[in-house]
Amino acid sequence: MSFVRRTLEALAGLSSTRWSYAITNPELLDTVLAQQTATATREAVDHAYEAYLFNVDELHLQPGLLEARSDLLADVHYLEGLLIAARARNLAPELIERLAAAVDTGHELTVHLADAARATLTDH
Incomplete structure (x- = not known):
């Protein structure tokens, strides 16, 4: 093997x-x-x-959206910790740049998921 x-x-x-x-x-x-x-x-x-x-209607989607957002927030905060450590230790600029981009993208995704969760309330 x-x-x-x-x-x-x-x-x-x-x-x-x-x-x-x-x-x-x-x-x-x-x-x-x-x-x-x-x-x-x-x-x-x-x-x-x-x-x-x-998930047969809007409200059925909401719990999954909230769970995904919660998980993502935890992961983004973990990534922020990695980014802080990388910056504090003056690690490779490319690593810092890519981590920063991942953190920014993660935050943007949490906003989209919050908006999607709010959109489940239409017609209710």
Whole structure:
């Protein structure tokens, strides 16, 4: 069994949503990123089907929107902490720039989700 495969299987066994180690091999990092995308893509079909089944009107969408926004806010605050640490330690400018962009995009998405939640109140 290859090192990459053993490592991916070990990663799959982790139950934590936060990484507690760093990957220094660029190929392995690309593999982990691809694996994350593949997993999310596979799960997207189930999410779409369940959303179609259970969300029959505006108000049915609201709990999911609020949950997604809450999760995203927590993730954005975590990213802000990473950004603060990166800036304080004068890490690579490209890293700081990309983290700042992720934080800004996350905040923008929370605004869109709040607007969508408000839009569930139409006609009610």
